[in-house]
Amino acid sequence: MTSDLDIFVGNTTLIDEEVYQLWLDGYTVSEAVSRRLRGGLLERSGTSVSVLQSDTRDHFRTFQMLERLLHSPPRLCQQLLFQIPPPRQAALIQGYYAFEPALARELLGKKLSKGTKKELDEVSARTGLSLRACRRQFDNFKRVFKAVEELKGPLAELIQQHFLLPPPLARDYAAIVFFANSRFETGKRRLQFLSFGDLAACAQHMMGHWTQGAMTPEAAEPDGDVPRSFLQDLKELKVLVSDKDLLDQHKSLVCSALRGKISVYNEMETNFKALSRALVNVGLKLPHPRDVRDFFVDLVEKVLDPCRSDHWSLGDLRLFLGSYTTAPRALGGFRHQLLWERYMAGISACLLRMYHE
């Protein structure tokens, strides 16, 4: 006697968190059943495999019906079809939009296009995630990206508003959108030591210091991009490295400030000009779309690697960046003080996050 039709509908929609996770992980019904069996559920609840199968099928069906609504979370909260208590709704949304950092790391800086989606099977092989889970997460990125593409205002808050995500998750999504917009290269082997968390933090720092929203709350431009005006202005900073006097003055100011305070004073003194040149040049390349992609590579190769080989401590780097940023205040011929500090605030925060001793 086979059951053709087998359903269970509760007035309050029943959601089993364990099965939800299995579904999110992209398992098929039979895979999920065998996983649940391995979890020892049968012994604990004294039931049969067929019951477990029917239960799993039922949950999966519910989730499939819910998926359409999960694509626009505010609808999930307004819809009348499934009666779900608000905390449950929040948990469902959070679960659906949660992503594997390894996957996000792979996709950072890539175009969220069909082409990338086709490469997901490789990503799936590398990360050990099922292809289905990869696709769902990729689609989530793309959906969030599309939704806020045209909107103005602080990115993380926009995402939180449109997808009802908890703030930390919304900030991560903001970082992903920021990367997708600015297309920084992150896939190079040299950058592999940076985790998703590192890069997301960098993106947040850059957005925090450089974007329009950081300056005026009622921003006119979307936050996903660094404003062109700011980037154009960065050219003015060239003088710090091109003008020999300014460079020497800058060096002596920093040196006098740091003498006796950092353990790598001598190395700093010998490397100062190279470091300063690298730090300013990164900024000078930012306005050129083709060079932008090298941002992280440059920072690592030209700033962090020399420091690391000289065994700077994180404290040393922090002290150095601090006085390096503030020193130009005492430079007579330098007029772009505000611009400089805004630029350096972002760069310093990124460098400190990226510096793994």
Add this chain to the structure above:
Amino acid sequence: MPGKLKVKIVAGRHLPVMDRASDLTDAFVEVKFGNTTFKTDVYPKSLNPQWNSEWFKFEVDDEELQDEPLQITVLDHDTYSANDAIGKVYIDIDPLLYSEAATVISGWFPIYDTIHGIRGEINVVVKVDLFNDLNRFRQSSCGVKFFCTTSIPKCYRAVIIHGFVEELVVNEDPEYQWIDRIRTPRASNEARQRLISLMSGELQRKIGLKVLEMRGNAVVGYLQCFDLEGESGLVVRAIGTVCTLDKLSNTSAFLPACNSPSKEMKEIPFNEDPNPNTHSSGPSTPLKNQTYSFSPSKSYSRQSSSSDTDLSLTPKTAPSPQGPRIFLFPSSPTLSCDSPHLKKSCLLLSGSALNPLHSSHVSPVVLRKSVSFTEELLLAASGMGSGSAGKEGGPFKTLLRQQTQSALEQREFPFFTLTTFPPGFLVHVGGVVSARSVKLLDRIHNPDEPETRDAWWAEIRQEIKSHAKALGCHAVVGYSESTSICEEVCILSASGTAAVLNPRFLQDGTVEGCLEQRLSWQPGFFSIGSEKGEVDFFPQSQDSSSLLGIEEASPPGCGFCHIPYDELNMPFPAHLTYCYNCRKQKVPDVLFTTIDLPVEAIVIGKGCLIQARLCRLKKKAQAEANATSISNLLPFMEYEVHTQLMNKLKLRGMNALFGLRIQITVGENMLMGLASATGVYLAALPTPGGIQIAGKTPNDGTYEQHISHMQKKINDTIAKNKELYEINPPELPEEIIGSPIPEPRQRSRLLRSQSESSDEVTELDLSHGKKDAFVLEIDDTDAMEDVHSLLTDAPPPSGFYSCNTEIMPGISNWTPEIQMFTAVRVSRLGNINLTNQTLNKNFNDLCENLLKSLYFKLRSMVPCCLCHVNFTVALPEDELVQIAVTAVAITFDKNQTLQANKAPTEKSQQRASTDNEEQLQFPLELCPDPLASQPSLPAKEVLEGATSQTGIPAAQRDRCNSWIELIKLKAQTIRRGSIKTTASLDKTSPLAEGYLRHRSVPSCTNSTVSVVKMTPLSFLPGAKITKYLGIINMFFIRETTSLREEGGVSGFLHAFIAEVFAMVRAHVAALGGNAVVSYIMKQCVFMENPNKNQAQCLINVSGDAVIFVRESELEMLPVQPSTVVSQPTSSGGDVTT
């Protein structure tokens, strides 16, 4: 022209994309009522249109208001081609037609399309301005309240319970009209939905008219069903119980004086009042006038002659010189709280030296195998109840019966669809009575004269009535009717519980004799009537006080178990003992009923769901041959179902069944029987004996061994079950109860042999009246299978209990968490060479597995109880079995249960606290002091308002009521809102701490989809129902031509049931309610054609929309407006939680 309907279309949201090019929709709305249609403007290019229309006004008859649904259609405007329909909303405006219910319908409704399901939502506001129609020949019945609940609704008080009401209307099914061949499936479905909506409106109006005729103001236990008879048409029929209800909060709010009679009553102890002056023989006159019209029933023609001779004797003795005596006794030790309202009284009439009276005998199973299809097949399934009157009890009962009988005799059918009664209403319970009839359907030629269907039901009801009479009962309670249709064969079934009722509640009947009053029908009639009734009864209470000593010993905890029939002329052989509780009266060994467990019943341990399942193959046949073969099978099925029930009951060590519902379903090539009931151990009934297995071939050694092995297994199971259900009755010395047993049994045998000569009785002896153990003879493999199947029923996993009644006996401390659900399974019976055995096994497994999966699904709620488990079996196709289950899981507090069990005296108070309210409130009117000068005034005024006979004053009061209701409503919605947010915050905290608590959760809550609870029960645990908003009765059709794409049959039906729930919730929320009680899915007809990728499903649901308030919130009530505060008794109910 007494009504103006006003409709406003506010907005839409989440509409589907109708224009692929722009991904948008140009939506507009058509609002149709009767033949009038209004349209809104087109709101271009939006999926969230804001129409904000003007008020569309329909000026209509109230007849039309009752019949017609409001029909709202959302369309997509298309300049070049025809406008595309997006979907529809049907709104039943009936709840707006009576003053105490909702005043406005306003909210978001899902837009429903029969092909696509829910497609967005629409916000609508509906109001009705109603002018009272004073024309007494009117065809409308606005103002009559309808309740699905099968007990007196919680915030009402029954003044009078009038009795049975029924009606049916028939029509052609649009699906079978010629036009259906050329119209789209959508058009056909919509025609059907609309027609059924119309028919149920008409039916309700007609029933309402009957109610007004009976001078009631409400129908309780309203059950409306559809019979899809296919070619021969569509029948919508309904039954219910007419009552005169009085709103409790109203009386206490407006007329605080109403409470005074009960207080005064407390001060005047009835039984000890020595005042002999009031002694009079008042009631003897009406008694003399009584006619003992025991119409001999057709089916018992053999016995009727003997009963007639008996009857001829009794009327002479009735008006004996001393006159009948009445006496009152304060009953119900279970209600011994400090409140003065708790005093409850029962009326018992006693006549001196009366001959035992009985109407007729009934054999346990009366079978008349019908040769022709029209002859119905009957079965008095009453065999379970048995017993006789005690020595003193006999005369009492006899006169009591005479009294109420006279009241009930004048009714065509003394039936009550209620399953729970006010305390004291139910005096004795006889047993289950049921009748079935196999009919051949033919085309209904004249829809306006549905005589044939009426006649069919009338026949069945007549049978039920006579069965009840045979059990010495004058009424049938817990009455219900059902049908099963396959092709052109239809089985009509009716069942109920024969009972003796307290005449006090049937005032209407007792006053029947006072003709002059009857003729001068005035608005105040009822109160005068009831007062009169009271005066009639009162004087006797003094001279009956001498009898007090005798009767007081029979507490109400066991009274209903005492046999109503006569010991000497038992309707069937049975096994009687003296009641284990009071030791005064006789009780049967086993009691089967269709009602809920009475509040006052004393139960030991917990109850459990007991099911009997059975399949019988039958040959495929046509028309008459088919009907005949079904008729021939029915009695055997019924017999086996009862045997199974009895065995399973014994196996659980229990002695009574409540809520018994036997469903027999007919299919192409088989019949299926499914009986569900809740088994309990009643303290008043004797301990059931075990089950003894006896082999037929005792010489075989291995066989013997096998038998003894099985016997051991059975004994083990019984012992285990007793432990599981905590059945540990106090040990009784055998000699007290043992001795009187054999004698009456022999006597009854003797009488029996005189009155009948048939051997059918011994053949089909349902009562199994063996002395101690119950013997199962194993004579062939079939019997072996049966025994095996007995043992396969797995008990629910620990922490789970289940029952099909309202409340689980033995569990009381419910926590407010509830989960109502519907589960449906369709299974294919695969192989062609089916035998009855394999079929039975398959069916049994199907049910067991279904239950198992329910337990598994709900495991997170443990400890919990599945209440009101309602199985429905259908045989949609040749080898398909469909089972649908609707039930509610309620959590309870385990620790408190243990405590409660230690103090069994509190048992009846442990009931859901909502019940308490009823207990507290009811007695107010039960015993108003006849000496007080204006005790009935308040009742009178309320009645005026309710019956709307007085015109202006009533109307004013109505307005006043509704205004206050509005305030209350507002207060409640405000409160509800606040509670919801706090609750959500509470629950979030265990999640990743602080992670999503502060921002995301409130944003979800803001969207204000109010939570609507649904339950098949009549109450909500831990909550108090403050208002009934009206009946919800909805019928939906869903069809698909892309079954695979919608996730196959499971995906299709899953979505549809979820949609039905959503639409019910939306309607309730729009009425301002927050719950549906007494929810029932009456029909779920599912048809599929996988080859064509098609499926269709029809669902009919109903329930009562209510507003409830959490008891925890009630405690804060003093802050609320005084109207709400003035429900003082609720504080008493709170104690229990």
